[in-house]
Amino acid sequence: MLTIGLAQIDIHAGNPRYNTETMKQQIRRAEDAGCDVIIFPELTIPGYFIGDVWEQADFIADAIACGEEIRQAADTITVIFGNVAMDPHRRQKDGRPRKYNALFIAQNRRFIGPENSPYPYYIKTLLPNYREFSDTRYFTSLTEVAAEQHTDPTALLSPVTLSLGAAGNLCLGPLICEDSWDDSYPLKPMETLAAQYPIDLFINISASPFTLGKNRRRHRLFSKTLKKLHCPAVYVNCTGIQNNGKNIYTFDGSSSAYNKDGSLAYEGTAFAEELAIVRYNETTRHFATPQQNHQPPTEIASIYTALHYGLTSFLAASGLQKVVIGVSGGIDSAVNAALYATVLPPENLLLVNMPTRYNSETTRSLAKKTALNLNCPYAVIPVEDSVLLTEQQLQQVTNRQPRAARAPLTITQAVLENVQARDRSSRILAAVAAAFGGVFTCNANKAELSVGYATLYGDSAGFLALTGDLWKHQIYDLARYLNDHVFKREVIPQGTLDIVPSAELSAHQKVDEGRGDPLIYPYHDYLLAAFIEFWQRPTPATILRRYAAGTLEAYLGCPVQIRDIFPTTAAFIADLEKWWNLFAGFAVAKRIQSPPILALSRRAYGYDLRESQLTPYYSQEYKELKKQLLQS
Incomplete structure (x- = not known):
């Protein structure tokens, strides 16, 4: 019986030293638990989304040095982990020393590579280059190595033989993330390995960001393939957050073990670090571990969990402790306020209402009620006077260049609407946040972002658009979920759910008359x-x-x-x-x-x-x- 530790850890992208220390702690825990093998996620040491930091030679050298420390730690236990590998004698297409996204297996303080690999590690075969992924920008694939050697990549795809002492040998099929998401690729690493070798167990290490419905799809894909190949597998994914500058991705872990019939034997807890211990019978090629399968959450429950986890992690990583939210009485700002209230103590969350003559008493009272329900500090800072001042200044603009033609300024209603929005964010919220010692939010939803229904440098500003990937109907569903399941009381007023969505920037957007957004x-x-x-x-x-x-x-x-x-x-x-x-x-x-x-x-x-x-x-x-x- 083989005891395997699935190390589902929170990877800090761009911090090899932190990740290496975390790995050492998990290795010691796995040894104490009697594990024969411990498996870590893809690119455990450097992290995955680190942008063009991949071009920093010193950073790469440090990550490789950290990998050597893990090799030395593999004395009484076999350690499988992801790291960057480099061949300084070869060049990538960009002219830099060649880098690989690699899977390392360390046993008895030495690295064991696949049988036919030119290196003592497995090279990722399929490099995704779509959506947020840019693997081909930084790494060389196994298929490119094969082409360079004038051979077929199937010749280099080979297993790793793991010696288990008296228990004999185990034939492992190494895979990295995309190597199992091979639907659209002509080369299918899992099928190739199974066709050529008597694989006892597939091991897939991943850095797979959370998206809605992705886990269900992965279970279907793995189940279908493994049932056909009649081979078991383990999948190890990381937790935490990583970003590419414009998008923040949560990693939910959900590490899994699959039996040879494709059935799910174990599923890790989502959005939580854990060292899961599974026991694998190498004779029957089944997992003897008592099953742990989680009931798939509803979509809105998944949305809330990912938002809460991502926000908690982002604030902690950024060192941010205080947040200012502009609240209008509408649904978007109320949902954002409630979400932040699940993470921050009430005294660190300041809600600010900034009315003009166009804001109804209905929405003003709803904004105040939201603050009262959340027990947060609340301030009212009218912008009417400053908007009028800006209008007057524009009307008084004079031409001070005598040789130039006068260019009159046309102050339309749309201009004044945008003045209000910019005054609220760029002037008031920015100043309040600085005085409060924090930052201010962007409360936009995905529909508004899609058509630019937000003022540039106004309500489109902020340090984070937490709900910027949610459609309006998801915002409403989330509001109900927050009331019913998270707070278990009405924190988002029913009136906010009932009124028509409106920017309230003109007389044509009176919520009490049912006039709101054009969408x-x-x-x-x-x-x-x-x-x-x-x-x-x-x-x-x-x-x-x-x-x-x-x-x-x-x-x-x-x-x-x-x-x-x-x-x-x-x-x-x-x-x-x-x-x-x-x-x-x-x-x-x-x-x-x-x-x-x-x-x-x-x-x-x-x-x-x-x-x-x-x-x-x-x-x-x-x-x-x-x-x-x-x-x-």
Whole structure:
């Protein structure tokens, strides 16, 4: 019976020394627990998302030196871990010394490599280069090594033979993360290894960010493949948070063990560090460990858990202890306030209401009630006078260049609306946060970010857009979840859930009269989600085709009948073009300048979606179909 420790640890990206000390502590714990083997995640020592720090030779040297310390620690236990490896005699495409994303196996204080590997470690075979992943920017793959040696990569894919003393040998199939997510690759490492060698156990070490539904997909994929190959596997993932500058990713761990029939024998606790002990029968090739399988949480429960965990970790990593939130009485700011209240003590969370003449007594009282429910400090700082001052200053602008033509300033209602938003964030919240000794938030949701329905340097500002990857309907679901399951009382007032969403920046946005945002969220949430989150991303031509065929609701998954919203085809097309022009136009510039977003979905704004500032484009097919529909 082989006793294996699955070391699901919180990796601190960019801090090899911290991670190495954590590994040593876990190795000692595993030894005390009688483990034969301990397995750590992918790139345990350097971390995964560290950007172009990968180009720093001194950092790489330090990470490799830390790996040598782990090798020395592997005297009475076998240690499997991820680290960067380097071949200083070869060059990558960028001209720098070659680096590999590698899996190391240390036993008896020496490294054991795969049978056919040119190095004493396993090289990641499949390097993801999509969404937030840029592995090919920094690493060389096993397939490239094979091409360089004028051989097929299947010749280099080989197992590691692990000596167990009196118990004999164990044939391990080493894999790193993407090597098991091989649906779209012509080379499939797991199938290749199983076809060529009598694999006793696959080992997959990963640094796999959390996204909604990803664990269920992984279980389906592993179960299907392992059942076909008739081979068991263990999967070890990290916890913690890492970022690529614009996106903050949570890592949920959820390390697992699978039997040879594909069944799930063990699943680690999500978003928690743990050293899980599993016992593997090398004769039957099954795990004898009592099963630990968790009931899959609901989507909204997963959203809350990831947000709470990510926020807690981000504040701790940033050393931030005090936060200021602008509260309007609306749903977005109330949900953000409640989320921060689950992490910070009440005295460290300051809520600020900044009314003008357009803010109703309804929303003012709801903002105050939210603060009372959360027992947080609350301040009211009106912006009416400063907005009027700015308007007067603009009206009094004079031309002080006598040889230049006068350029009159046009002060429209839209200009004044944006003045209010900027005054609240860039002036008041920024100053209050500095005086409070903290930072201020961005309360934006994903629908607003999609079309730029936020003022640049105004309500789009802040140190973090915690809910920036949530659609409006998810914000409402989260509000109810916070009341019912987290606080178990009404902290977000029912009135906030009931009123129409509104920016309250003009007389045309009176919530008491049911006048609010121009977005029709039960439809636009789903339309905009299609533009960014669908793997085959649609354009207006796709949407118009579906509309003409009467299948648009099913395609988008929206809960409303579109023809109930737009009585005519002309109205539907006008709305589509309005939001497409914003989504693909100026909203891109706003998104580029927006705060970091905590990522949860299949695609978040930031470096998960690479955007260029382009002119909104309509294909010829769209133009012809539009003409046909409007003439019919």
